[in-house]
Amino acid sequence: MASAFSLTELGWDDGWAAAFEPHTDAGLLPARLVRVDRGACTALSATGEFRAEYGARSPAHVACVGDWAAIRGFPDGRTEVAAVLPRRTAFVRGGVGRGSRGGLSGDSSGQALAANVDVVYIAEPAAHETGGDGPDLGRIERLLALAWESGATPVVLITKVDLVADPSVLLDTVAGVAPGAGIQAVSAAGGIGLEPLRPGPGRTAALLGPSGAGKSTLVNALCGDEVMRTQRVRAADGRGRHTTTHRELLVLPGGGLLIDTPGLRRVGLYESDEGLERAFADVEELAAGCRFTDCAHDAEPGCAVLAAVESGDLPQRRLDSWHRLRREAAWMAGRTDARLRAEQTRKWKIIHKEMRRSGRSRP
Numbered sequence: 001m002a003s004a005f006s007l008t009e010l011g012w013d014d015g016w017a018a019a020f021e022p023h024t025d026a027g028l029l030p031a032r033l034v035r036v037d038r039g040a041c042t043a044l045s046a047t048g049e050f051r052a053e054y055g056a057r058s059p060a061h062v063a064c065v066g067d068w069a070a071i072r073g074f075p076d077g078r079t080e081v082a083a084v085l086p087r088r089t090a091f092v093r094g095g096v097g098r099g100s101r102g103g104l105s106g107d108s109s110g111q112a113l114a115a116n117v118d119v120v121y122i123a124e125p126a127a128h129e130t131g132g133d134g135p136d137l138g139r140i141e142r143l144l145a146l147a148w149e150s151g152a153t154p155v156v157l158i159t160k161v162d163l164v165a166d167p168s169v170l171l172d173t174v175a176g177v178a179p180g181a182g183i184q185a186v187s188a189a190g191g192i193g194l195e196p197l198r199p200g201p202g203r204t205a206a207l208l209g210p211s212g213a214g215k216s217t218l219v220n221a222l223c224g225d226e227v228m229r230t231q232r233v234r235a236a237d238g239r240g241r242h243t244t245t246h247r248e249l250l251v252l253p254g255g256g257l258l259i260d261t262p263g264l265r266r267v268g269l270y271e272s273d274e275g276l277e278r279a280f281a282d283v284e285e286l287a288a289g290c291r292f293t294d295c296a297h298d299a300e301p302g303c304a305v306l307a308a309v310e311s312g313d314l315p316q317r318r319l320d321s322w323h324r325l326r327r328e329a330a331w332m333a334g335r336t337d338a339r340l341r342a343e344q345t346r347k348w349k350i351i352h353k354e355m356r357r358s359g360r361s362r363p
């Protein structure tokens with residue numbers, strides 16, 4: 001039997017209670033979504049774990065792991081997600097506008113992958129078993145932009161530090177590409193740096209990072225075998241149409257929640273202006289000294305960023321990375337605009353068609 005957790009253990013606080021109030025009046029109950037599938041989702045509430053279908057106003061693309069949902073129960077025992085509370089933070093993929101981060105988009109082209117995350121762990125291995133280069137700085141920069149954009153606070157985890165003799169140089173190098181973010185050396189194998197990773201009671205962490213960075217090993221180390229067993233217990237009972245494989249939001253022993261989803265592991269840059277600004281705060285700061293306010297730091301006269309590269313204060317690699325990620329973000333934004341326009345045109349075509357059918361004239 002999956003153990004029940006108090007709402008507070010799941011991250012509930014006064015803010016959520018206030019946001020939920022209208023739903024209490026409507027007779028709905030709060031639950032946190034720990035896994036979201038196409039047909040239904042898995043929710044945890046004060047009474048335990050259950051499967052809930054999607055209500056008419058909360059289709060699958062609106063809900064995501066980490067969401068707080070308002071659950072409606074029916075006399076026959078069925079439950080559905082009647083509403084999703086506005087998010088505090090969110091990883092969003094697809095065509096949602098910048099202003100919609102905290103809220104629900106309802107836009108079919110926007111897909112949230114994880115919500116209400118307080119801290120994001122970006123796992124990057126200190127070294128690879130096969131030898132070769134150390135941490136991939138460009139990848140760290142990309143994931144930092146993504147993490148900042150979500151609204152959560154990033155911490156870079158240098159994993160598998162047992163593989164290097166002296167990680168201090170490495171940590172310094174990584175600190176240089178992660179302004180404003182925390183950095184933590186970790187070894188799941190050696191039991192190093194694990195305790196600081198516990199997000200604390202009621203707080204939610206999410207794990208990003210490439211394949212082979214040691215994320216699963218880390219999750220297992222933080223959860224312990226016993227918890228993994230209880231949280232996977234529903235996989236065996238096979239109740240409902242969809243067999244629950246495992247939760248994507250785990251309740252850690254001793255408090256705190258951890259989101260580990262395959263979807264999050266693969267997400268690329270999307271709406272990232274703000275995220276890039278935070279991830280490259282050092283470049284932004286230098287840019288304030290450029291002669292032109294719209295300086296592209298390419299070849300402009302009086303460019304303070306290029307001057308910093310010249311003097312050795314800013315590595316060329318970092319400026320190249322900034323250029324590359326900005327181009328990628330701009331391209332993604334352009335693609336989204338095009339898709340939104342196409343969608344808008346399609347909607348109007350349908351409306352016009354229906355109007356003609358019902359014999360009315362165009363507006």
Ligand SMILES: Nc1nc2c(ncn2[C@@H]2O[C@H](COP(=O)(O)OP(=O)(O)OP(=O)(O)O)[C@@H](O)[C@H]2O)c(=O)[nH]1
Nearest residue numbers: 160162187188189190210211212213214215216217
């Ligand atoms: N030396 C060392 N090896 C580790 C450590 N953590 C994980 N590994 C090894 O690294 C490999 C990859 O670890 P995983 O935990 O599967 O990596 P992952 O990030 O979950 O990878 P995906 O599931 O592909 O996303 C495995 O062979 C682990 O045994 C560590 O702290 N030190």
Ligand SMILES: [Zn+2]
Nearest residue numbers: 290295297303
């Ligand atoms: Zn410039």
